[in-house]
Amino acid sequence: MTVSPDAKHPPLDFPCVELAGQWSTSWLEFFEGEQGEPVWSVTLGSARDNSNIYVKTMPRDRYDRLMAVGSNDTVRAVIEDAAQSLINYALASGAAGPRESGARERLSNHVPVLLDELSDRYRDASQVEWLIDGGRVPFLLFSFGGWWAAYSGQLADRYVICHGNDPLPDDLTLSTVREIGAYASGLDVPFDLAVLQSPDQVARRVSHRVDLSLHTDYERLLETI
Numbered sequence: 001m002t003v004s005p006d007a008k009h010p011p012l013d014f015p016c017v018e019l020a021g022q023w024s025t026s027w028l029e030f031f032e033g034e035q036g037e038p039v040w041s042v043t044l045g046s047a048r049d050n051s052n053i054y055v056k057t058m059p060r061d062r063y064d065r066l067m068a069v070g071s072n073d074t075v076r077a078v079i080e081d082a083a084q085s086l087i088n089y090a091l092a093s094g095a096a097g098p099r100e101s102g103a104r105e106r107l108s109n110h111v112p113v114l115l116d117e118l119s120d121r122y123r124d125a126s127q128v129e130w131l132i133d134g135g136r137v138p139f140l141l142f143s144f145g146g147w148w149a150a151y152s153g154q155l156a157d158r159y160v161i162c163h164g165n166d167p168l169p170d171d172l173t174l175s176t177v178r179e180i181g182a183y184a185s186g187l188d189v190p191f192d193l194a195v196l197q198s199p200d201q202v203a204r205r206v207s208h209r210v211d212l213s214l215h216t217d218y219e220r221l222l223e224t225i
Contacts, residue, residue, distance in 0.1 A: 007036030008190035014059040016177045017132060017160050019046045027204035028184040028196060029054055040066050044183055047208035053164040055174065056085070060157055075153060076119060079140070082149040082161045083118035087111060089163055095146035095212040103222050110225045118144055122151070130172040132160070143168070146215040165210050 009031075018026065023046040033039030040063050043056040058067075058078070068077035090096040097103050125140040128150065139150035139162070150162045162172070180187050186195045195201070 008192045009033050009036065010038050011189055011191070012042065012180060012187040013038055014057070014062075014158065016042050016044060016057040016180060017055050017158070017174050018044050018177045019053055019055060020131075020173045020175045023048045023053075025204055025208055026183060027208075028187075028201055029205065030196065034066075038062065042187075044177070045205065045208070050210060051165055051169075052208060052210050053162060053169075053172075054085070054089070056161040056163075058159040058161075060153075060155075060159055063159060075151075076122065078153065078159050078161070079122040079151055080115065080119040082151050082163070083115050083121075083142075085161070085163055086118060086144060086147050086149045087114060089147050089165070090145040090212075090215070090218065093146070093165065093210050093212045095165075095215040096218045097214045097222065106225050107218070107222065110221070114221070118142065130162075130174060132174045133176055141168075145217040146212050165212065 026044060026046045029043040029045040030041075031039045031043070032041040041056055041058045043054050045052060045054050047053075058081075063078070064074060067081070068074045087096070091104075091107075096107055121142045122140050125142045128139050128141050129136045130139060130150075131137070132152075132155070137152050137154050137160075139152045139160075141148060141150045143149070143166070146166050148164055148166065148168050152160045160174070162174075177183075184195045184198065184201055
């Protein structure tokens with residue numbers, strides 16, 4: 001089957017998870033999916049006191065079928081996804097060094113190695129429990145370069161990954177999104193990247209980007225590569 005490059009994703013068909021409580025602003029950060037097909041992830045961002053937290057929801061069956069195919073370790077496949085985002089957020093925030101520095105090119109070449117190292121950490125990851133829809137749910141937690149990542153596969157139908165910049169909150173309360181239109185109108189009908197590019201969504205994402213200095217984890221790494 002040939003998919004038109006202009007084909008839109010079908011309406012969102014799985015429940016997303018969001019932060020609950022006193023977070024000043026929330027927005028649609030990103031979604032992933034093949035053109036014209038149902039998306040396999042949605043990431044929602046929230047901001048408070050120079051801290052950003054991103055909550056990524058992935059429908060379990062679809063993600064396993066499309067993204068973990070051929071993997072003997074589905075958990076590691078999801079953790080690798082979390083580790084890649086951990087690196088991306090560090091790069092975007094400045095925690096991995098100034099964007100214009102020559103070290104960025106060296107670091108970019110080293111990303112595949114760093115990704116493997118971070119993904120392997122889940123076997124020794126610490127565990128936290130956060131509330132989702134009123135129930136305590138365990139997450140595997142690891143961190144690097146001023147950002148932390150937490151993964152849970154305990155929900156029957158979804159994987160959930162949370163990312164945030166340091167410090168790690170003492171506790172988090174999450175819940176299923178009841179009205180996705182609060183983040184971006186249009187996900188309940190066929191949609192495309194125009195949803196992310198709307199002035200309102202762009203303004204929310206840009207105005208709440210955290211600006212960090214080079215973290216010691218990346219400073220040490222840059223000395224060895």
